[in-house]
Structure formats: structure tokens, C-alpha cells
Amino acid sequence: MKRRNFLKVMAGTAAVPLVASAKQPTPEKLEHPKETMRGDMRYRQLGRTGEEVSAIGLGGHHIGRQKDEKDSIEIIRTAIDAGITFMDNCWDYHDGGSEIRMGKALRDGYRKKVFLMTKIDGRTKKAAAEQLDQSLERLQTDVTDLLQFHEILRMEDPDRIFAEGGAMEAVLAAKKAGKIRFIGFTGHKDPLVHLRMLEVAKDHEFHFDAAQMPLNVLDAHFRSFGQKVVPVLVREGIGVLGMKSMGDGLILKSKAATPVECLHYAMNLPTSTVIRGIDSLKILKQDLEAVKNFRPMPEQELTALLARTADAAKGGRFERFKTTNGFDGTAKNPKWLGEPDNGPG
Numbered sequence: 332m333k334r335r336n337f338l339k340v341m342a343g344t345a346a347v348p349l350v351a352s353a354k355q356p357t358p359e360k361l362e363h364p365k366e367t368m369r370g371d372m373r374y375r376q377l378g379r380t381g382e383e384v385s386a387i388g389l390g391g392h393h394i395g396r397q398k399d400e401k402d403s404i405e406i407i408r409t410a411i412d413a414g415i416t417f418m419d420n421c422w423d424y425h426d427g428g429s430e431i432r433m434g435k436a437l438r439d440g441y442r443k444k445v446f447l448m449t450k451i452d453g454r455t456k457k458a459a460a461e462q463l464d465q466s467l468e469r470l471q472t473d474v475t476d477l478l479q480f481h482e483i484l485r486m487e488d489p490d491r492i493f494a495e496g497g498a499m500e501a502v503l504a505a506k507k508a509g510k511i512r513f514i515g516f517t518g519h520k521d522p523l524v525h526l527r528m529l530e531v532a533k534d535h536e537f538h539f540d541a542a543q544m545p546l547n548v549l550d551a552h553f554r555s556f557g558q559k560v561v562p563v564l565v566r567e568g569i570g571v572l573g574m575k576s577m578g579d580g581l582i583l584k585s586k587a588a589t590p591v592e593c594l595h596y597a598m599n600l601p602t603s604t605v606i607r608g609i610d611s612l613k614i615l616k617q618d619l620e621a622v623k624n625f626r627p628m629p630e631q632e633l634t635a636l637l638a639r640t641a642d643a644a645k646g647g648r649f650e651r652f653k654t655t656n657g658f659d660g661t662a663k664n665p666k667w668l669g670e671p672d673n674g675p676g
Contacts (some may be wrong), residue, residue: 342566343659361565363601371623372414377446378570380513383477384446384604387622388417388443390574391449395429397481406615411444413619419574420451420470422462422479423660423667431468442472450481451498451660456489458669459498477541478502478511482661483518489531491671498669499537516542519652520573520659521615522559529563539569543606544612545652546573546597548588551637552644554653557600560588565601573597573605578650579658585643592636592660594621599628 364375366386373386384514389410397403407418418437420430434570437445448553453459457610467475481503492498498635505511516539518524525544533537542564564571576597577583577590588596597605609615643649652658656670661667 335357344346347508360563361470361540361601364571364603370414370552371619372418373598373622373625375473375603376570377513378540378564378569379568382446383385384417385415386602386604386620388419388448388549388572388604388606389413389415390603390606390608391418391420392424392431393610394608395425395432400432402434403432404436406612407433408441408607408616409612410609411441413615416445416628417606418445418447419606420466421452421467422480423664427465427469429516430466434469437471445475446476447472448477448479448515449475450479452481452664452667453501453669454488455669456471456496456499458667459501460505463501463510467510474510474512477513477515478505478544479517479541481512481517481527482659483516483524484520484659484661486524486527488518488524489528490626491538491668493535495529504576512607513540515539515543515570515572516575517543517572519545521554521653522556525556526561526563528674529567538567541570541572543574545575545578545650546571546600546602546605547576547578547582547635547650548596548640549578549582549585549644549647549650550595552641553647553650561601571601573600575650575652576605576607578652579608581649582643583652585649587639587640587643587649588636590617591621591624593629594618596633598622599633 343523355492366373366375374383376384377384394403394406420433434583447469451459451462453462463478486550502514503513516528525542544560546557561571577593583590594605607618637643647654656662
């Protein structure tokens, strides 16, 4: 059975009848990214970009958590040597420390082996331009393969970015100058905000190359990005980037699924890559083994998994990135967004 044809978008809805009597929408069949194997690593197409990326990516925040930067560099290079090509990062991770460490790790020929992504928080033209240049300097590169607007959490974020004097002006200028190849956005709060970002982009005749969001076994049941956003991205040829497959450990605390089940579930969706929080060689080995052993999940297995996770998903208590501001760096540091235009009077 071919991966692209075997699954209904979001199998989450298939499980709901087992735990709820309300009538559920019929799942939509979605095209999955074309996948190839090289060695033990899987590679998938990134939307309509023509690029191919590893099925799992290396999360930028976690590679800044090691006390000794040598350990961070070892994790990054070991991951690349094992076939991981998608590198995630952000201007604000560890006050720039994650980008600095990744920049050092990508020396000695490693930069040409990866698809490098970073994110900026600026909503204004000035803030976005400054943050991008700082990121490129830290990463020791002249160009980032993918730049994403970070933490699109508020309904006004898209309007600020696309407004006159907004961040999109700086990003488009940077792309024209050769500093950026592709453009995307991220967020972890609510699928409605992602849909608003896509709506505003359409109003400005702009097409994003990628979008990043939480995709996990609990998301299937609560304010679901998988059900509400992924189908739109697939139809529009926008690369689907999954994150928080284990919710920074929160989902594992629910005891609803094992680490491998969490990762396999996210890979089972039409994701181009699932960005993983890999903070040790032990976790890297676990994830590499999970990728090697991944097989498209039969519908019966998927239904059983989601039935088992439905109770833990209630109220978003293990997806606190959706229900609290504990994960919202820009809420705690509004200055990162840039000075707002308060308008007349």
C-alpha cells in the first residue's frame, strides 16, 4: 500500500466515535508527500518547493540546553551524519545561543549537507530585518533555506506582518537580496490563528512555502491543527512541519502513548518533517531507530491509539502550549515583536 494513498487526513476523527456519541465529520483523504529512502533515513518533499528534507528534523531549542557547547555540536553533527538534514532554529532561542552553537556545528562542510531553517519574532520591518541579519551572523551563513515568522499566536499577528511597514516587507526584500530561499510561519496556540495567517496571505496574493504547528496524538482531539489546518496546507501545496510530537515531555507524562508511538503518529500524517527535541545522543538514537522502523499505520491500529489518548486530551491539560502562555516567548518579551504602530491620536 502506498503511503500517499493509504490514510485519511486526520485519523483522529476516526477514533472519536469510540469515545463520543456526537456525529463527527467524515475524514478527508489527503495526498502525502512523496517519500524516498536513503540508508535508514526517510526523505519527503517540502510542499511545492522542490526541496526534499529528512522525515525528522533537529529542534533548535533543545540543542542549546547542554551545559557544554561541545556536546551540542556533537549532537548536531551526529544527527547530520545519520542523515538528518532539516535543521530548526530561532533568533530568540537561549538568547541566540542555539544559533551560535549551530553555526559552529555547521562549519567544516556541514552547512552544505543541511536544509537550514530559523525564525524571527519581529512584526515590524525594522525588527524583522535586524533579527534576520543577527541570525545569519550567528549561523555563519549568507543565506537561510527557510525563514519563518515565529509564534503566530494572536489574531492580530498576521495583520501586523502584512501591514505597510510590517515584517513581510523586510523578509521579501531579504529574499530578493538572496538571504532567504523560502518563507513560512509557526505557531502553537490555536488552529484559527494559522487559518487567519493563510487568509491574510491570500488577501495579499502571497503563498507560504511551509507552516509549522503541534501535531501529536492529543491534538487529534483538542483544538486540532491536524484536522483544521493540515488539510488546507496539503491542498495549497504548503509544506507541513510538525512539532511538539511529545509536547516537550508533557504528552509522555500523560502515559497515553510511548515516545515511539508519538513520533510514528506524527510521521503518519502528511508531514514533510517532524521537528524533534533531541537533547542527547540517547534521544537521537531512539528517534533514528523509530524512523528506521516506521511503517504507515493500519487504520485499525490508528483508531485504537486515538481512542486510548482521547481522555488525556480533554481540556488540553497535557498540551499546555495551547492553553497557557508558559511556552510563549513573545508574550513574556513583547519587545521582540518590535515597536507597535499605535496609529493616529
